[in-house]
Amino acid sequence: MEPAHLDRTVLPEAATLEAEPSTPPAQDRKRPFSVRGLAPYGYILPTVLLIFVLMVIPIAMVVSYSFQDNVIVQRNPVFTGLANYAEVLTDPVFLTAIKNTFIFITLSTIAHLVLGLAFAMMLNTGLLSGLTKAIFRVVYILPWLFTIAVVAVIWRLMLDPFGVVNYILTTIGVLQTEVNWLADPTTALWALTFINIWSGYPFFMISLLAGLQGISSDLYEAAAVDGANAVQRFFNVTIPQLKPVLISMAVLDLIWTSQQFALIWMTTGGGPLNVTEMLSTYTYKQAFSSYEFATASASAVIVLLLTMILAFFYVRQLRER
Amino acid sequence: MTGGSTRVQSRFRRLLGVVTAAMVAVAAVGCGTGMSEESTGTSEQGEQGPVTLEFAQWWAPELPEGSFQELMTQFESQNPNIKVKLLSAPYASTKQQLVSGAASKTLPDVVGLDGAWVNDFAKQGAITDLSALMAEAQYNEGELASQIKVDGKTYMIPVVNFVYPLFANEDMLSKAGVKEVPSNRTEFLDAAKKISALGGNVKGWALPLDTAVPNGIQNDVMSWLWASGGSMLTQDGKPNLTSPPVKSTVEYVKSLNDADVIAPGSLTMKEQDKVEKFTAEQVGMMIDSLAHITLIKKNNPDLNFTVAPIPAEDAFTGKRGIPYASWGIGIADSTEHKAEAFKLVQFLMSKEANAKLSTLANGFPGNNTAEPDFSKSDPLFKTAFAIYKEGYPANEFVGLPKSEELMRTFDENLQLTLTGKQSVDDTLNKTQQAWASVI
Numbered sequence: 141m142e143p144a145h146l147d148r149t150v151l152p153e154a155a156t157l158e159a160e161p162s163t164p165p166a167q168d169r170k171r172p173f174s175v176r177g178l179a180p181y182g183y184i185l186p187t188v189l190l191i192f193v194l195m196v197i198p199i200a201m202v203v204s205y206s207f208q209d210n211v212i213v214q215r216n217p218v219f220t221g222l223a224n225y226a227e228v229l230t231d232p233v234f235l236t237a238i239k240n241t242f243i244f245i246t247l248s249t250i251a252h253l254v255l256g257l258a259f260a261m262m263l264n265t266g267l268l269s270g271l272t273k274a275i276f277r278v279v280y281i282l283p284w285l286f287t288i289a290v291v292a293v294i295w296r297l298m299l300d301p302f303g304v305v306n307y308i309l310t311t312i313g314v315l316q317t318e319v320n321w322l323a324d325p326t327t328a329l330w331a332l333t334f335i336n337i338w339s340g341y342p343f344f345m346i347s348l349l350a351g352l353q354g355i356s357s358d359l360y361e362a363a364a365v366d367g368a369n370a371v372q373r374f375f376n377v378t379i380p381q382l383k384p385v386l387i388s389m390a391v392l393d394l395i396w397t398s399q400q401f402a403l404i405w406m407t408t409g410g411g412p413l414n415v416t417e418m419l420s421t422y423t424y425k426q427a428f429s430s431y432e433f434a435t436a437s438a439s440a441v442i443v444l445l446l447t448m449i450l451a452f453f454y455v456r457q458l459r460e461r
Numbered sequence: 462m463t464g465g466s467t468r469v470q471s472r473f474r475r476l477l478g479v480v481t482a483a484m485v486a487v488a489a490v491g492c493g494t495g496m497s498e499e500s501t502g503t504s505e506q507g508e509q510g511p512v513t514l515e516f517a518q519w520w521a522p523e524l525p526e527g528s529f530q531e532l533m534t535q536f537e538s539q540n541p542n543i544k545v546k547l548l549s550a551p552y553a554s555t556k557q558q559l560v561s562g563a564a565s566k567t568l569p570d571v572v573g574l575d576g577a578w579v580n581d582f583a584k585q586g587a588i589t590d591l592s593a594l595m596a597e598a599q600y601n602e603g604e605l606a607s608q609i610k611v612d613g614k615t616y617m618i619p620v621v622n623f624v625y626p627l628f629a630n631e632d633m634l635s636k637a638g639v640k641e642v643p644s645n646r647t648e649f650l651d652a653a654k655k656i657s658a659l660g661g662n663v664k665g666w667a668l669p670l671d672t673a674v675p676n677g678i679q680n681d682v683m684s685w686l687w688a689s690g691g692s693m694l695t696q697d698g699k700p701n702l703t704s705p706p707v708k709s710t711v712e713y714v715k716s717l718n719d720a721d722v723i724a725p726g727s728l729t730m731k732e733q734d735k736v737e738k739f740t741a742e743q744v745g746m747m748i749d750s751l752a753h754i755t756l757i758k759k760n761n762p763d764l765n766f767t768v769a770p771i772p773a774e775d776a777f778t779g780k781r782g783i784p785y786a787s788w789g790i791g792i793a794d795s796t797e798h799k800a801e802a803f804k805l806v807q808f809l810m811s812k813e814a815n816a817k818l819s820t821l822a823n824g825f826p827g828n829n830t831a832e833p834d835f836s837k838s839d840p841l842f843k844t845a846f847a848i849y850k851e852g853y854p855a856n857e858f859v860g861l862p863k864s865e866e867l868m869r870t871f872d873e874n875l876q877l878t879l880t881g882k883q884s885v886d887d888t889l890n891k892t893q894q895a896w897a898s899v900i
Contacts, residue, residue, distance in 0.1 A: 409673020412728035
């Protein structure tokens, strides 16, 4: 009975679908500019317009600026080819910014993944009671609730030479004297990276927790029956099951962290001695401090190209999924 | 039924698509029409009805709520054909908006300006020559305390000036055995050492050298030079950083650093950190804007402090320069209402309005004849006004091209010196070279 019922409901649709291809082409040939033909374009027009106005035009303008001499501040800029790119790529501060950005985003992403996964597994474990997990869930997610401005202010105060961190570390004997975490050239980049890790791990934790909750318990049971211990289950069940999420999150985090500006600007401003200068702060300073909009544009285009490489891997990963 | 339903859905979708496309087209045309109507409308209004001036500034948020709007209402009542629309935002946002507006030639009619921006905006042709407007309006320039010029033409008029004297915690000085606020460099170093010797995380002085906003170079470093009558520029306006007075200043700052009397963390310290440390009694002395007196007293009502002239070189007896920042005003070159805009400038620079605004802002008037009312203000403002009158306002970064970049270059090199990576001579030579390519 069931198959017959299904056939009855499906057949008319199929008949319609089969019948339609024979007539519409004839109609299209007769009326090539019909309303029906325009309808799909109508649907996508608002999006296309928005993308064109908000993305294509600004990007095109920045790219064109990067090939001219000092645009905006000079009334008649002229085409200079790749001169701005040569200037930016030979600027020692830009090269320092690339190095710092690489360290910053790599460490941040790795730490986000490790911490996020560790906390997610803790919140997913059956060893803790529901109440305990709920409390930790709130505690762990707190950094994500603060805006970057608040994060910057909190950590500036805590990492002040006379702040809480130094007080604790000197009291328990880890440090002999106070450290200028954000003002000492030897520690500033690591301190800044630490702040970024602290503020960003909850997003990973939430996403990976969702991923963990989607893994069938059958897989773990089967692995246990096969004699796999906890570590083996982690590497042979958990990680392979989370792999698509992990890769997507990692690539997205690389892109997002490379664009981090507010936190850097509000904590160290790229200093001291350029040890926390990133591509974002370098570009900003070129534009809004030096009024060198052409070199700022060249720098921005380089950042765009680097980000597009990451975006390529992200899109490829999505397609594979 | 199913086929009919599909056709109905298909038609509906088609109709929806057409309607959406039509709406987008109408909206696009509508936007265009609206914008053009608005711009021409204002133009027509200029001839027939009231003109609306847009005035972008960061002043209103820093004044008592509604007080600046009251001044604008007063202006509108005196000029019934002119309306003022205030575009108020904090300083940093205003700066970014004006930089973008200058780039796209869409500046509001009247703009609040910082002296550090003037040269660049003027060179871009974004702000207009006020000298011509003053001549046209037969304005008496003699009343103006100062004018910021580029190539001999005025582009900014300082409306209110905020001076940066020395702030000293009197209780801390007394506890350290220092009887008077230091008046020369030797006394200052001695006082700073004694305060630092008090212990308990207390230091003598704060030096904010954050490179994101490098105005510590202007307010906290070059102020020592100007207080001794020195200059960082030659007579024809070129950089003169290798001169003995500048070298003496940098060496003095280095000596303070070497004596360990500067609050730690100075390489990334911001201006607000400096104020917080002084308020929290973590530093005994600082050079700061008078505008912060109210904030300091609000956050620490028990703090016993005073203001004094910035210490000069020991043998110096001349007039002392005192650093200042201004709320300046300028007019967009692209505005169609220059005459009306200048009326607003005239109003703000008039004796009464300027005195009122200065009183509200706890600053000093840009009009020589205006007398701020200190009767309801903190007595320290009166003290500071006396210091201001005895000396002269000094800020050589005002009007220079890319002044923030100049400060940053100096800042980065000074940081190298303070961290022992570069000699004072190398710092000054390298900065001189960098500045010479800009100025």
